[in-house]
Amino acid sequence: MLVNRRLILAHFWLAFAVxxxxxxxxxxxxxxxxxxxxxxxxxxxxxxxxxxxxxxxGYVFPTLVAMGFGYAISEAxxxxxxxxxxxxxxxxxxxxxGAVMAMVPVALGRASVLYTFYPPLIGNAxxxxxxxxVVVGSWIWVALMSVNLYAWKRVNPGAPVPLAMxxxxxxxxxxxxxAVGAALELLLQIIPVALGLKTTIDAGLARVFFSWTLHAxxxxxxxxxxxxxxxxxxxxxxxxxxxxxxxxxxxxxxxxVAMPIGIHHTFADPQVGAGFKFIHxxxxxxxxxxxxxxxxxxxxxxEIASRLRGGRGAFGWVRALPWDNPIMLAVAFSFVxxxxxxxxxxxxMSYQLDATIHNTQWITGHFHLIFGGAIVIMYFAIAYDLxxxxxxxxxxxxxxxxxxxxxxxxxxxxxxxxWHYVGILGMPRRMAYYDFTNPALAPEAIQVxxxxxxxxxxxxxxxxxxxxxxxxxxxxxxxxxxxxxSIALHPPTTVPMALNSHGxxxxxxxxxxxxxxxxxxxxxxxxxxxxVPAVYVGAQ
Amino acid sequence: xxxxxLFSLRNPHTRTxxxxxxxxFVLSALIGFILLPLAQPHLQFxxxxxxxxxxxxVPRGTSSVENAPAAAPVSKVVLTSGTLxxxxxxxxxxxxxxxxxxxxxxxxxGISRADSPNLAGQYAAVIYKELSDFRSGARVNAVxxxxxxxxxxxxxxxxAAYYAYLPRLPAYHPEPQLKPTRxxxxxxxxxxxxxxxxxxxxxxxxTGSPWLEGQSAVYLKAQLEAFxxxxxxxxxxxxxxxxxxxxxxxxxxxAAAYYASQPAEVVKAVE
Numbered sequence: 174m175l176v177n178r179r180l181i182l183a184h185f186w187l188a189f190a191v192x193x194x195x196x197x198x199x200x201x202x203x204x205x206x207x208x209x210x211x212x213x214x215x216x217x218x219x220x221x222x223x224x225x226x227x228x229x230x231g232y233v234f235p236t237l238v239a240m241g242f243g244y245a246i247s248e249a250x251x252x253x254x255x256x257x258x259x260x261x262x263x264x265x266x267x268x269x270x271g272a273v274m275a276m277v278p279v280a281l282g283r284a285s286v287l288y289t290f291y292p293p294l295i296g297n298a299x300x301x302x303x304x305x306x307v308v309v310g311s312w313i314w315v316a317l318m319s320v321n322l323y324a325w326k327r328v329n330p331g332a333p334v335p336l337a338m339x340x341x342x343x344x345x346x347x348x349x350x351x352a353v354g355a356a357l358e359l360l361l362q363i364i365p366v367a368l369g370l371k372t373t374i375d376a377g378l379a380r381v382f383f384s385w386t387l388h389a390x391x392x393x394x395x396x397x398x399x400x401x402x403x404x405x406x407x408x409x410x411x412x413x414x415x416x417x418x419x420x421x422x423x424x425x426x427x428x429x430v431a432m433p434i435g436i437h438h439t440f441a442d443p444q445v446g447a448g449f450k451f452i453h454x455x456x457x458x459x460x461x462x463x464x465x466x467x468x469x470x471x472x473x474x475x476e477i478a479s480r481l482r483g484g485r486g487a488f489g490w491v492r493a494l495p496w497d498n499p500i501m502l503a504v505a506f507s508f509v510x511x512x513x514x515x516x517x518x519x520x521x522m523s524y525q526l527d528a529t530i531h532n533t534q535w536i537t538g539h540f541h542l543i544f545g546g547a548i549v550i551m552y553f554a555i556a557y558d559l560x561x562x563x564x565x566x567x568x569x570x571x572x573x574x575x576x577x578x579x580x581x582x583x584x585x586x587x588x589x590x591x592w593h594y595v596g597i598l599g600m601p602r603r604m605a606y607y608d609f610t611n612p613a614l615a616p617e618a619i620q621v622x623x624x625x626x627x628x629x630x631x632x633x634x635x636x637x638x639x640x641x642x643x644x645x646x647x648x649x650x651x652x653x654x655x656x657x658x659s660i661a662l663h664p665p666t667t668v669p670m671a672l673n674s675h676g677x678x679x680x681x682x683x684x685x686x687x688x689x690x691x692x693x694x695x696x697x698x699x700x701x702x703x704x705v706p707a708v709y710v711g712a713q
Numbered sequence: 714x715x716x717x718x719l720f721s722l723r724n725p726h727t728r729t730x731x732x733x734x735x736x737x738f739v740l741s742a743l744i745g746f747i748l749l750p751l752a753q754p755h756l757q758f759x760x761x762x763x764x765x766x767x768x769x770x771v772p773r774g775t776s777s778v779e780n781a782p783a784a785a786p787v788s789k790v791v792l793t794s795g796t797l798x799x800x801x802x803x804x805x806x807x808x809x810x811x812x813x814x815x816x817x818x819x820x821x822x823g824i825s826r827a828d829s830p831n832l833a834g835q836y837a838a839v840i841y842k843e844l845s846d847f848r849s850g851a852r853v854n855a856v857x858x859x860x861x862x863x864x865x866x867x868x869x870x871x872x873a874a875y876y877a878y879l880p881r882l883p884a885y886h887p888e889p890q891l892k893p894t895r896x897x898x899x900x901x902x903x904x905x906x907x908x909x910x911x912x913x914x915x916x917x918x919x920t921g922s923p924w925l926e927g928q929s930a931v932y933l934k935a936q937l938e939a940f941x942x943x944x945x946x947x948x949x950x951x952x953x954x955x956x957x958x959x960x961x962x963x964x965x966x967x968a969a970a971y972y973a974s975q976p977a978e979v980v981k982a983v984e
Contacts, residue, residue: 214898214908215916372793429734446770451745452738459737604902611903670719671726677719681734688738696770711917 175245175656176254178563180261184241185556185563187269188234189639195229196635198222203588203628208609208618216605220285223603225276227288230545232307233272235394238552239348240264240314242397243341245559247318249656250335250404251325257317264317267310275303285710287603289387290363292379295707298367301359308352315345333668336420337404337658343424344396346679347389350686351432354385366707373704377444378697384435385690392431392460394544398551399423402471402504405558407659409500412478417661419470421672423463428678430459433685436693440527444703445693450524452689457522464515468508475504477662499574503554506582510546514539517593532603535596538589545631546585550578553638559656560645567651570641577641580634588627591620788851788947790842792920797837800874808875811868814860823879828929834881834977839923840873843947852947881977884927891974896964904959909968912952914980921949924980930973937965 175181202222204210213219248255255261277299278284284296322334322342334342358379365371403420407413414420436453439445476490484493495501517539520526530536557574561567568574595617600607609618671677697703722728750756750764758764767773812823815832819825823833832840846852847861848869864872900906910916914924925933939945940957948954957965 212899216911217916429730444770446768447750448742448745448765448768449770451749451768452741455737455741455745606899606902608899608902611901613903669726671724671730674719677727677730680720681730685734685738692769 174252174254175248175562177244177248177258177261178565180255180258180265181241181245181559182563183265184237184244185559187265188237188241189556189642191229191237191272192234193635193639195226195234196632198226199230200625200628200632202226203625206605206607207621207625208607209622209625212606217282217285219605220287221279221282224285224287225279228275228279228304229272231288231390232304233268235397235544235548235552236307236311236348237268238555239344239393239397240268240311242400242555242559243314243318243345245563245656246337246341246400246658247321250337250341250658251321253321253325253328255317256321256324260313261317264310264313267306267313271303271306271308271310273303274306275300278303283711289383290358290379292358292363292366292374292376293705293707294710295363295366295374296710298364301364301367305356305359305364308356311352312349315349318342318345331667333417333665334673335658336414336417336661337400339421339673340396340400340403340424343428343675343678344393344400346675347396347428347431347682348393350679350682351386351389351393354382354387354435357385358382372707374707375697375703376705377442377703378694380439380442381436381445381690381693381697384438385432385686386435387438388435388457389432391540391544392427394548396424396427397555398507398548399427399467401551401555401558402467402507404658405555406471406500406504407474407478408657409558410475410478410495410498412474412481412659414659414661415470415473415477417663417665418668418672419466421668423466423470425672425678426463426466427460428675429681429685430456430462432682433689434460434522436689437522437524437527440524441531444697446696449689449693454522454524456685456689458519461515461519464511468511471504471508474659475501497571497575499557499571499578500554502575502578503550503557506578507547507550507554510542510550510582510585514543514547518543530596532601533596534600534602535593537602538592538596541592542585542589546582546589550581550585553578553581556638556642560642561651561653562656564646564648565650565652566645566648567653568641568645569648570644573637573641573644577634577637580630580637584627584630584634586627587630588624591623591627595620785946786850788842788846788949789849790845790921792838792841797841797870797873797877800837800870800878804871804874805878806875807868808871808873808878811872812875815872818856822882823876824882824884825929826885828931830923830928830932831882831884831977832876833879834980835876835923836918837873837877838920840876841869842921844869844872846947852945881927881980884929884973884977889974890976891971893971894964894967896960897968897971900956901959901964906956906959909972924977925972926975926980927977928972930969933969933972934965937969941965 202219205213205219244255244261247253275284278297279300281297284300286294286296286300290301318341322338325338326332326334362374362379362382366374403414403423407415434453434457436445436450437457440450440454475494476484478495479490479493482493482495484490517535520530521536521539557568596602598617600614600617607614607617607621609615609621718724719727722731746765746768747761750758750768756764756767758767763773812819818827818829819832823835824831843852844861844864847854847857848864850858861869896906897909900908900911908916909925912919912922914922914926918924936945937953937957937960940948940953941960943954946954960968
């Protein structure tokens with residue numbers, strides 16, 4: 174039951190519109206720093222574009238998708254009208270205003286600080302305030318998800334919460350808590366300096382605060398994708414979800430261990446003790462568990478679908494899968510990219526191995542493969558799956574959809590594999606210009622050029638995606654029926670309270686935050702000799 | 714089942730979840746705070762507590778390696794947003810009077826006939842910093858040091874205001890305007906050299922960095938060589954020393970010749 178379709182569509186349309194713009198910026202960046210283009214001579218343009226690309230792709234786009242999908246899940250899985258529709262529109266408005274407010278100073282060159290802020294670099298205050306508005310808007314969504322689940326639980330005491338909603342609320346709680354790190358950094362440290370109330374900033378402490386957000390934000394981006402794996406894929410390909418419990422366990426593990434591990438982003442930072450780096454490294458290893466559980470469960474679910482279609486043999490069933498179904502294609506591509514990206518991630522999280530690729534192009538390659546590849550391709554799948562139910566019009570462009578997904582997959586592999594490779598060769602990240610005539614860099618020119626070709630393929634795929642959505646919006650009216658989620662092989666009748674509520678896991682996450690972040694933060698906060706003068710963007 | 718029962722150690726799920734979490738935390742803490750620090754042969758600890766504190770990131774007192782005292786005074790100029798903002802007419806006037814003794818080298822209009830720097834229209838922060846450095850001994854020059862030694866803060870600010878106020882005039886050694894060379898436009902990223910313009914004006918202006926257009930090639934080259942040899946050391950965080958040291962003599966020549974041949978009119982104004 175999807176009642177507030179306009180609300181959900183508004184979220185998706187804004188998300189995909191800004192995604193399309195930021196995608197163009199990304200491809201342009203790939204091009205200007207490649208050997209195909211003599212340099213612009215002014216790095217400012219590159220960093221301006223990079224800040225816009227990162228801010229939109231990191232904060233605005235995935236947050237809007239998670240929110241829109243979250244509202245859809247709440248209505249469809251609980252069969253209950255969304256409570257707080259006005260609040261939801263308010264949140265949407267805050268997000269839109271915040272995004273514009275942040276982008277204006279970026280476009281004017283007043284906030285070329287990259288989306289990770291990098292104090293002591295300080296940009297225009299409106300940039301940071303805009304980002305804060307985006308976060309505040311999303312917190313309204315967090316509250317609404319909680320309120321809607323609570324209302325449903327009161328009417329259905331003891332009944333198992335549908336997996337989609339359970340996971341959705343887990344994702345919203347994860348975001349609520351993980352956004353606190355960046356919020357503290359912005360409100361206590363950066364914005365006072367940007368407003369001129371202070372002229373010094375503790376850059377080390379700011380980086381620790383940001384790492385609090387930086388890793389779990391990735392899992393916040395990932396949760397809609399995982400929800401799609403568990404609750405859309407088995408249904409869309411005519412199968413059953415292998416295990417409902419495994420799904421709950423995976424999202425619980427994400428909620429508990431995705432957050433207190435962010436210091437693995439600051440392995441090279443001197444202000445954090447080696448002991449804490451090790452603890453965070455160990456907990457990061459744990460976060461591989463929910464992914465491994467998921468890969469197992471979804472492969473099993475897909476196998477069920479195949480066997481129901483007559484697939485036979487130890488591996489022969491793979492052939493019997495509905496490969497012409499875009500959702501099947503998307504999940505297969507997503508898993509391949511998740512596999513490579515995850516393997517790369519194991520290197521990043523290892524305190525020792527990280528030293529070889531820290532701050533190289535490997536890292537940018539890695540997060541584009543995981544986020545832009547494995548995660549975003551499932552955002553496409555979510556949109557394809559939901560669209561007929563949101564628009565009340567039937568898709569007819571299945572060939573175009575398949576072509577789009579193929580191109581995204583190929584484009585992402587062609588872009589990110591050479592990107593990883595030049596990182597291993599030592600090519601640093603966050604640079605606007607590379608001197609490919611230098612004999613030391615000349616061997617990397619060909620890989621960087623290949624990456625640019627990948628970027629062009631991605632732009633074509635992105636354009637196809639928007640074309641499919643627009644044509645879907647103009648297709649003839651057709652009733653798609655009620656929106657359903659996957660049914661488990663053994664649908665849950667009773668679920669232990671621990672697997673049916675979030676309180677215990679939220680408490681564990683907060684406790685681990687205190688143990689893993691408490692001392693590093695206090696240690697820096699109480700010292701008086703850790704601040705450095707701010708460097709204002711564009712100041713003379 | 715109520716929330717109270719969930720948050721009780723009698724609940725098997727709660728018990729398991731908490732024990733597993735505590736186990737993982739304690740195990741990783743033992744390894745990270747005790748085992749690994751003590752396993753590093755190059756780290757010397759006074760005891761277990763010392764090792765734990767080190768792993769926790771508590772700064773340790775280094776008894777053996779004291780910070781070596783600086784061989785020469787370093788630049789300690791502090792500029793706040795109020796130091797040079799909105800100079801009064803009186804300040805510029807006092808600066809003009811004081812500047813009479815500068816004119817013999819830097820020219821009566823701030824344009825040098827010798828190979829001294831042109832000061833007309835130079836950024837106020839630059840004049841302020843260099844005079845302060847000459848006064849403190851962070852920058853040494855047989856001619857300039859005696860002039861700067863007895864200046865007060867106010868006099869330095871007045872001189873900065875006066876020279877910043879003067880219009881930029883064509884320099885006395887115009888040559889055909891040279892095209893920028895590779896080192897000027899791109900720097901040399903693999904050697905850690907940024908393009909000159911990323912601090913000196915054409916791309917961005919970093920406080921304390923002068924504009925260079927129309928300055929004497931002899932002067933520019935001499936300064937780059939002084940930075941490269943470490944003879945001049947009043948650049949903050951050794952920025953110019955690192956750049957100049959990595960430049961080849963030919964690149965120093967090129968950069969100096971390029972800037973000397975540029976008209977001062979192209980310099981961007983400071984807001």
